[in-house]
Amino acid sequence: MSQPRHHRSNPSEQAPLLPAVQEKREPTPLPWMGVIVVSIVLFCNSFVTTVLLPFVTFMVEDFGVAKREEDIGRLSGYIVASYMLGQLFCSYPWGRLSDTWGRRPVLLMGLFGASITCLAFGFSPNYHAALVLRMFCGAINGVVGVTKSYLSEITDETNQSKGFALLGLNRAFGLIVGPAVGGLLCLPAKKYPQYFPPGSFFDRYPYSLPCIVGFVIAMSGFCAAWFVIKETLPPRTALLSIDDRSESDELSDAEANQLLEGPNVQHLPDRPSYDQPDSVMTLMQDRRVFISIALYALISGFYIQWDEALPMYLRLPYAKGGVNFDTTQIGFVFSFGGLTLIVYQLWLYAPIERRLGALLTFRTGILMTIPAFLILPSVSWLYVTAGWSLWTMLFILQGLRTMFGFQAMTSTFIMVANSTTARSRGSINGLAQTFAAMARMVGPIIGGTLFSWSLDSSRVFPFDYHFEFYFIALSAIFTYVVSLYIDDEINHRRLELI
Template sequence: MIAYQDDEETPLLRQPEQSIAKTPLPWNQFWIILVLQFSNFLVFQTLAPFTPELIRDIGVTGGDESQVGYYAGILHSSYYVAQTLTVLYWSQLSDHVGRKPLILVALFAIATTMLSFGLSRTFLGLLASRLICGAFNGENGVVKNLLLDITDATNLPKAYGYMPISWMSASIIGPLAGGSLSRPADRFPEIFGRSELLKTYPYLLSCAVPAVCASIAWLVTYFCLKETVSTRAPLWELIKEWLLRRQSAKPSTSSSHAQTSSGKPNAEEAPKPLPLRAVLTPKVLTVVASNGTLSLFDIAVTTILPVFYATPIELGGLSLDPPRIGAIFATSAFVGGTFQIFFYARIHDRFGSYAILMAGLASGIPSVILLPVINALARAHGMGRAVWLAIAIQRVLLAIFGTCFACMAMFIRAAAPNRASIGATNGLVQFVSEGARMVGPACGAAVFSYSMQEGRDVWLAYYFILSLGFLAIGTSVFLPRDPRLWEEEGK
C-alpha cells in the first residue's frame, strides 16, 4: 500500500523538475553567427551559376562539352577535400587559441581566394584558389563550436530554428549576384563597357560580392565578437609546450597551475582541452557514426535528385529543364526554411531531439521510394497534377528530413567530455561528415548512371540509397532518448 502511494505521488513530486527555465538566446552574439554563416554559404551559391561558363572560356575542355561537368566537379570537390583534411585540426586548435582568431583567418582566406578565383585564367589557378580556401577555411566547424559555446541545452534548439535565415538569404542573393554580374561588360555595356579589367576578367565582379561580404564579416568579427574560450593561449606557447613534452616526460606546467597556493586542486579551475585520444569516448564515437551516416545519406539523396529531375522520362527521370528544376529547389528551400524558423523550436520542446531525429530519418525512406513512383506516374499520365502532387509530398518529406542536423547538434554538445573540448568533439564529427560528403556524390551519381544503362536494374540506385538510409537509422538507435542523460552522467 505504501509503495502504491509513493508511485501515485511521484509525478507530482517531479513536476517542478520538468519545467526547466529556458535561457534567453544571446542575440548580441548570435546575430554575428548568422552573418558568418551567410558569408560562408554565399561563396558556393555565387560560384554555381557561372562555373560551367568559366570552364568553357578558359579552354581546358578543348571544346568538348561533355568534359565541362567533369572539371566543374573537380573544382567543387577540391574545396571539400582540403576542408576535410584540415577541419579537425582547426576545430581542435580553436579549443586552445580561441574561436575568434581562427574565424578571422577563415574570413581572410575567403576574401583573398575569391578574388584570386575571379582573376584566374587557367584551370590550375582556379583549382589552387579552391584548395587554399578549403584548407584555411575552418570557419564552418569553428562557428559551430562558437554556437555551442554561447548556448545551452535550453536555447540551442531555438538557435537552430533561426539558422535557415543565413542559407535562405545566401540562396537568393548568391545566384542573382553570380549570374547577373558575370560578364558585366557584355551585359551592362553602358556601365562597365569601358572597363578593361572586367573585359579581361569577366567573372571578377561576381567573385567580388562574396569577397566584400567576407571582408565586412571580418570587421564585424574583429570589433563585435567576444571570445568564448577561457583557456586560450598564444600559439607560440602551445608550440613551446609541445616541444617540451617531446623532450621530457615530466608533468607540464599547466598541471601545476591547477592547484591553489595551498597545494590543493582548485575546484573552480576552468576545464582544460583534452588531447584528441581522450576525446574518443564511446559517446563521441556514437555521435560521429550517427552524423557520418546521416551525412552520407543526405548527400546521396541531394546528388541524385537534380539528376533524376533532368533525366529523360523513358530512362527513369522526369525530363525537366533547368528553370523548373531551380524553381523546385528554390520553393522547397523557402518553405523548409520558413517551417524551421517558426516551428522547429516548438516541436523540439514538445517531442525532443531523439524523436525528431528518428522521424526525420524515417521520412527520408519514403522520399527515396517516391522517385520510381513519380517516374511511373510520368510515364502513365505525363507531367500532370499527380506527378506534381507527388513531387510536393516528396519535398515535404525532405523538409522534415532536413531537421535531423539541427537535432544532431544537441547530441554533439552532450557527448563532449568537457566544455573545453567541444571544438575537438565537433571537429571529429565534421571530419567524418566532410569525408562522407566527398564520397557520397560520386557513389550516388555513379550508381544512378549505372542503373540507367540498358539491361541494368533501374531499382539498383534506389536500393543503394535506401541501404544508406537504414544504415543511418541503425547507427542513430544507439543515441540516448534525451541528450541530457549524457550530461547528467557527468562528463
C-alpha cells in the same frame, strides 16, 4: 556542511540524475545579438561554399576536360569533393586551435579566407585551378565547427534548441540562396545580353558574377562579426563546468551530490588547470561522442549526394529520364525549400526538440526525407503533362528534403555539443567537421560516379538514373539504424568535473 563545488565524488559511483535535477526549466532568453551575428557568419560561409552548385557542371563542360557527357558528373564531383579534402585535413586543427587560442579569431580568419577563395574561383582559368582553389577554400575555413562551439557557450540547455534552430536556418539559407544566386547570375551574357553584351568582362568570365556577389556578402558578414562577436572560450582557471540545469552558483548538499554522481558527469584525472582539451583518442573512446560524430558524418554524406545529384538529374534531357532544366530553373528548385524551412526552423523546431529531445527529432527527420529520395527520379513522366504538376511535385520533394533534412542536421549539432564538455567543445566540433568533410568528399565522388555509370543506355530499372537516388535512400535507412545505438542521455549536456 555544504560541500564545495570542486569536491570530487568517487568516479566509480555513478547514479542516475534524480528527477529534481532533470526537471525542465522555462527557457531563458536568448542572447539575440550574438546568435544573430554568428548565424549571419554561418549563412555567409554556406553561401560562398555552395554558390557553384548549379553551374559547376556547365563550368566543367566549358573547360573542355570531359571527353563524354557521362564524364561531366564525375569531374564535377571531384570539384565539389576537393573542398571537403581541405576540410578533412584542417577542420580538427582549427577546432583545437579555437580551444586554446579562442573562437573569435578562428571565425574571422575562416570567413575571410572563404570570401577570398570564392572570388578567385569565379575566375578559374582551367579545371585544375578550380580544383586547387576549392581545396584551399576548405583548408582555410574553420567556420562551421567553431560557430557551433560559440553558440553552445552563449546558450544554455533550456534555449539551445532555439539557438541551434536559428543557426541551422541561416546555414540553410546559405545553402539555398547560394545555389539560387549561382544559377541566376552565371553565364550573364547569354541570359541577359541587354545588360552584359557579348565580348564584355562577364562574357569572358561567365562564372565570376555570382562569385563576386558571394565575396561581397561574405565580407559584409566579416565586418559584422568583427564588431559584435566577443570571445567565449571558457576561462582556463575554471574548476567545475556544470551544465545549465543549476540556476545559481549556490547548490544544496543534495543537488551537489546528484550533479557530481550523475551519468552526465565526466570525471577527469587530477590536473592543475583548464589548459588542454582532451586528445582525439580520449574523445573517440566515448560512445556518445563516437556515435554523435558518426551520425553527423553519415547525414552529411548522403545529403550532399542529393544536392549534387539533383541538378545533374534535372539537366538531363527527357529522352534520358530528366526534365531538361537550365541553370535558372535548377536554382529555383534549390531555393524553394527555404520557404518551408523559414516557418519550420523559426517556429516549430525548438518546441518539437524540447518535447521529443534531439535524438527522436533526428530520427523523425531522417525518416521523413526518405520518400523524397525514392520519388524524385520518377517525376520525369510529369514533363509531358501540365508544367505546374511537375513544378508542384519538385517543390514538394525539395521541401521534404530541406525541411526535415535540416531538422535532422540541426539535431546532430545539439547531440555533438551535448556529447562532450566545455573544455573540448572546439576540438569535438572540429573532429565532427573532419569526419563530415570526409563524408562530403567521398559522397560526391560516389554519387557522381554512380550517376555517370547509370546513364549507360544498357542500364535497366532500377540501375538506370533511378539508382543514385535509391542508394541515397538506403544510406538514410542505415543512418537511422545507427541512431538506435545511442541512448537518450545525449539529449542533455554533459557535466564536467576537473
